Amino acid sequence: MSIDVVILAAGQGSRMKSSLPKVLHKLAGKPMVLHVIDQAKQLANSSIHVVVGHGADQVEAALANEECGFYLQAEQKGTGHAVAQAVPGLRAEGVTLVLYGDVPLTPASVFESMVQTAQQGKVALLTVKLDDPTGYGRIIRSAVNDVVGIVEQKDANPEQLAITEVNTGIMAMPTSHLIEWLPQLSSNNAQGEYYLTDLIAMAANAGISVQAQHPESEYEVQGVNNRRQLAELERWYQLQQANRLMDAGVTLADPTRIDVRGELVVGSDVEIDINFIAEGSVKIGSGVTIGPNCVIKDAVIGDNVEILANSHIDGASVAAGCQIGPYARLRPGSDLAAGAKAGNFVEIKKAKIGEGSKVNHLTYIGDAVIGKGANIGAGTITCNYDGVNKSLTEIGDNAFIGSNSSLVAPVKVGAGATIGAGSTITSEVGDEELSVARGKQRNIAGWQRPVKKS
Structure with a gap:
């Protein structure tokens, strides 16, 4: 089954205080987005799609030697909107794995496990428990502990803010579901953006199992903002x-x-x-x-x-x-x-x-x-x-x-x-x-x- 990997790399990264796009800042001597690509390339039969925006020319130039397609997100309207830009390049009969260019250290073994879950017709979601979950979307579970949704920090009530299991943003699902659900996203939220995380509630409402998976260390899913x-x-x-x-x-x-x-x-x-x-x-x-x-x-x-x-x-x-x-x-x-x-x-x-x-x-x-x-x-x-x-x-x-x-x-x-x-x-x-x-x-x-x- 085909695997499409969508890497979101359009953000400005204003807190980096730099003219260089955030995903091109180096970790261990290599741009963060290249760490992500190198791990994604270990998935068999995979195609890589990079969504660019701020500093698009610089990002594309830095990745000129990589076998990947580029999709422009001209306006920053949220993660759901970003993934939607890559839909024309996705293969409906396969699965799609969504990654982030500023989350550089997630190992390929985690991606492989998530893809296998998606190939079974389920949605794989990578979550992690943090002592301080401030700033992250909280994982909402049902009375029987099934994942039924994600609520962003700005939209959460006090009870939801007490949840320590958070969303990393990394998910995998059958591409047919992704293509079906993306147009249904709404920007009716505190940030006025199209949240990719709303797909989790759509999956739960459709009776499709959402399987939470976890990294060995929180550093494997830590994003870089400064x-x-x-x-x-x-x-x-x-x-x-x-x-x-x-x-x-x-x-x-x-x-x-x-x-x-x-x-x-x-x-x-x-x-x-x-x-x-x-x-x-x-x-x-x-x-x-x-x-x-x-x-x-x-x-x-x-x-x-x-x-x-x-x-x-x-x-x-x-x-x-x-x-x-x-x-x-x-x-x-x-x-x-x-x-x-x-x-x-x-x-x-x-x-x-x-x-x-x-x-x-x-x-x-x-x-x-x-x-x-x-x-x-x-x-x-x-x-x-x-x-x-x-x-x-x-x-x-x-x-x-x-x-x-x-x-x-x-x-x-x-x-x-x-x-x-x-x-x-x-x-x-x-x-x-x-x-x-x-x-x-x-x-x-x-x-x-x-x-x-x-």
């Missing part, structure tokens, strides 16, 4: 990531000071110090230690790698037994073979560092291929850019590059070659050769330093 709520949800999400890592055998110095902004896969016996950030797709092998204040993005880290404090690794591959940092930066295209070292204040970009080679400190290696067992001295620079094009520097196995050397690409240094400290190399150095390219030293006796004029 930046404080966004920060609160972020910390809850990150704590779940920390717990997952610790359950998998990772030692965290402080579970409250780690941020996972993407997919992080970690081996066993990994130790991570404070203020660690993982972005994009990150894979970390077993036996890895990561010092404080490190950022790893879209990278693969092999077994038994040591990453020292304040290092940034982005788009790089680091093989087993390497040592990185402190204060090292590996940029996209960096590829370190087993046992290689990139030390303090070293920057590497689009370069292959051979097995056991050392780039110890204060060095820039860009657009280069370095063989095995090479030693690159402090202050070495591969001069890879001539202002228009970038060129390759090749350094052979066991080469030694003296400190403060400049290698002007394109250039090749042979295996076992030695470059004298302070040299500027502009032409090829053969295997086992010594190359010294620097000005001749002169010592001038009796030199008088300039003195400051009175």
Whole structure:
């Protein structure tokens, strides 16, 4: 049976105090609405429809790579009116699941359960009990505990306001019922809007069972209306990531000071110090230690790698037994073979560092291929850019590059070659050769330093 997922993303979010549409504010490094879409895509045979309004162009641009349709709610007349905009794209023989672009952390397993209920001809409603239900629509139950309606806070009487079971807004039902009931909605209420929640009473009056389902945590259905709520949800999400890592055998110095902004896969016996950030797709092998204040993005880290404090690794591959940092930066295209070292204040970009080679400190290696067992001295620079094009520097196995050397690409240094400290190399150095390219030293006796004029 077909599944249509309608995601409401038309609200302005004025309490965010931002020109950015609310659903595009990021949680764990990703717009909230993309969290919702990613979970919805896990439903088999599903089509996704996004209702846009405020900042529609921005939302559609942000979701340009997603397979979804867009429907404009030009006027904000309530949730029922918003869903009605997507009706032309719905398949009457299937079921429809209604979600919200500012409720980012509901798991796909909850959606799957609700869809299964709707496929049985029932209405599935996601509810939650809150200690403080202020602001939420209250769930109305019959004397035999059946769900028979929802009353919004502004329309509730004192007895109804005492109810702690509230509506999350997330519901699923046969699409034929949705199409039938939406035109019957009325705006005769305190807000003058068409409430989607009125469909629950319509279902009960039609003798159709309404099945309430519940999340494991209230945070799974928490919406975001301001930046404080966004920060609160972020910390809850990150704590779940920390717990997952610790359950998998990772030692965290402080579970409250780690941020996972993407997919992080970690081996066993990994130790991570404070203020660690993982972005994009990150894979970390077993036996890895990561010092404080490190950022790893879209990278693969092999077994038994040591990453020292304040290092940034982005788009790089680091093989087993390497040592990185402190204060090292590996940029996209960096590829370190087993046992290689990139030390303090070293920057590497689009370069292959051979097995056991050392780039110890204060060095820039860009657009280069370095063989095995090479030693690159402090202050070495591969001069890879001539202002228009970038060129390759090749350094052979066991080469030694003296400190403060400049290698002007394109250039090749042979295996076992030695470059004298302070040299500027502009032409090829053969295997086992010594190359010294620097000005001749002169010592001038009796030199008088300039003195400051009175």
